[in-house]
Amino acid sequence: MSTYDLIIRNGTIVTSFSESKGDIAIKNGLISEISECGGLKGTCLKEIDATDLHIFPGLIDSHVHFNEPGRTEWEGFSTGSRSLAAGGVTTFFDMPLNSFPPTINKEGFELKKKLASQKSIVDFRLWGGLVPNNLNDLEDLYHCGVIGFKAFMSPSGIDEFQNADDITLYKGMEKIASFGSILAVHAESTVITEQLAEQKRLSGKKSALDYCESRPIVSEIEAVGRILSFAETTGCKVHIVHASSSKVISLVTKAKEKGVDVTVETCPHYLSLSSDDFMKIGPVAKCAPPLRDADEVEALWESFANGEVDIIGSDHSPAPPAMKQVKDNDMFKVWGGISGAQTTLMILLEEGYWKRGIPLKRIVEATSANPAKRFGLYPQKGNISVGSEADLAIINLNQLYRLSEEDLFYRHPYSPFIGRTYRGKNVTTIVKGKVVFENGKISSKYETIP
Numbered sequence: 001m002s003t004y005d006l007i008i009r010n011g012t013i014v015t016s017f018s019e020s021k022g023d024i025a026i027k028n029g030l031i032s033e034i035s036e037c038g039g040l041k042g043t044c045l046k047e048i049d050a051t052d053l054h055i056f057p058g059l060i061d062s063h064v065h066f067n068e069p070g071r072t073e074w075e076g077f078s079t080g081s082r083s084l085a086a087g088g089v090t091t092f093f094d095m096p097l098n099s100f101p102p103t104i105n106k107e108g109f110e111l112k113k114k115l116a117s118q119k120s121i122v123d124f125r126l127w128g129g130l131v132p133n134n135l136n137d138l139e140d141l142y143h144c145g146v147i148g149f150k151a152f153m154s155p156s157g158i159d160e161f162q163n164a165d166d167i168t169l170y171k172g173m174e175k176i177a178s179f180g181s182i183l184a185v186h187a188e189s190t191v192i193t194e195q196l197a198e199q200k201r202l203s204g205k206k207s208a209l210d211y212c213e214s215r216p217i218v219s220e221i222e223a224v225g226r227i228l229s230f231a232e233t234t235g236c237k238v239h240i241v242h243a244s245s246s247k248v249i250s251l252v253t254k255a256k257e258k259g260v261d262v263t264v265e266t267c268p269h270y271l272s273l274s275s276d277d278f279m280k281i282g283p284v285a286k287c288a289p290p291l292r293d294a295d296e297v298e299a300l301w302e303s304f305a306n307g308e309v310d311i312i313g314s315d316h317s318p319a320p321p322a323m324k325q326v327k328d329n330d331m332f333k334v335w336g337g338i339s340g341a342q343t344t345l346m347i348l349l350e351e352g353y354w355k356r357g358i359p360l361k362r363i364v365e366a367t368s369a370n371p372a373k374r375f376g377l378y379p380q381k382g383n384i385s386v387g388s389e390a391d392l393a394i395i396n397l398n399q400l401y402r403l404s405e406e407d408l409f410y411r412h413p414y415s416p417f418i419g420r421t422y423r424g425k426n427v428t429t430i431v432k433g434k435v436v437f438e439n440g441k442i443s444s445k446y447e448t449i450p
């Protein structure tokens with residue numbers, strides 16, 4: 001008879017391609033057996049009854065900014081990873097900027113890796129940056145084990161992480177292609193966004209609407225078109241982050257049809273908040289690219305439903321409260337970034353599964369299987385199968401609740417989703433076989449923040 005560390009009984013197991021009831025046995029951090037309900041024979045140290053609950057592969061958030069080291073007062077790995085655990089996320093990929101030093105060379109990588117290993121309660125990988133003048137660091141970063149490289153096509157808001165000009169992109173992509181790695185891009189046109197912002201400034205226009213108008217969809221379309229042409233020429237794999245519009249997604253779909261190796265991400269905020277919501281909610285909902293109108297939100301859901309959106313990432317990009325407040329009535333001066341690490345799954349369940357009939361399998365695909373596949377972690381992650389890592393989220397689809405400030409584990413508990421009602425809550429999170437979140441709480445072993 002086998003001895004297991006943990007057995008989860010009687011849940012509905014959802015993967016990107018299947019949904020069925022069963023029991024899962026876990027040993028040494030891996031899934032060691034899956035059977036129909038009642039079929040597992042053996043003893044275990046702990047049992048979880050998942051009757052009436054759904055079991056998803058733990059989410060992989062391929063896009064967060066946890067700001068550590070250097071700006072830990074903005075977030076940090078302790079609070080950031082606890083927020084993810086609460087939201088059913090078991091792995092994150094930390095972006096190379098907003099922390100200081102940025103992850104643009106080996107030293108920056110090693111420093112961040114050490115801190116994340118000490119403090120994170122979920123699994124992680126790190127992005128490396130592509131910036132002007134670090135072409136000679138890319139190979140070191142690749143050997144350090146970055147999950148991929150990230151570049152900005154417009155100013156990032158952080159002085160020490162410069163946006164990449166076209167020659168940096170082109171030369172960088174040749175190098176990245178030579179290692180078989182991937183470049184993620186923040187794709188907005190510097191020329192369009194800066195000139196429109198300057199016109200707004202000269203005419204004293206600085207409202208939320210003015211900010212949105214200074215970063216139109218065409219600015220994304222132009223930048224995406226340019227990066228796709230570099231991708232075609234260099235053969236470099238590309239991942240477009242935070243596309244705000246189905247028009248951007250369509251451009252990516254057309255490139256895929258032509259054989260370009262490209263994927264695209266959108267974020268829960270573009271799927272659940274409109275520019276009108278931004279006017280009502282204010283600076284907490286400021287991001288770049290900005291929120292779009294309600295028709296765009298609906299069109300984005302269509303792109304999601306038909307599988308054109310590959311990946312959902314949160315782009316969790318917090319800042320201290322003072323930087324998320326409007327001063328001099330000027331929305332342009334507010335930090336652009338939405339706190340969303342904890343809320344991805346609840347938004348997709350409420351707005352996607354419940355309101356728009358999106359299948360759970362599609363949600364699992366975009367939040368877990370696809371990021372694992374795109375970044376080389378599948379099927380160890382992103383799946384529920386014998387031999388894969390025991391990264392799981394156990395979900396009560398019927399639990400109805402209103403998100404409040406007290407629910408948030410962020411360093412600064414603000415979110416544009418506070419006060420909204422959701423159906424579907426993550427109740428238990430398991431990372432490599434360890435229960436890190438249970439019954440609405442961080443497990444006692446991880447309660448104390450180091």
Ligand SMILES: NC(=O)N[C@H]1NC(=O)NC1=O
Pocket residue numbers: 065097098156157158186286287288289315317336337338
């Ligand atoms: N620097 C940074 O995190 N910027 C992010 N914030 C945002 O709203 N979009 C971004 O790219």
Ligand SMILES: [Zn+2]
Pocket residue numbers: 186241242288
């Ligand atoms: Zn970005």
Ligand SMILES: [Zn+2]
Pocket residue numbers: 063064065095315316317
């Ligand atoms: Zn980002």
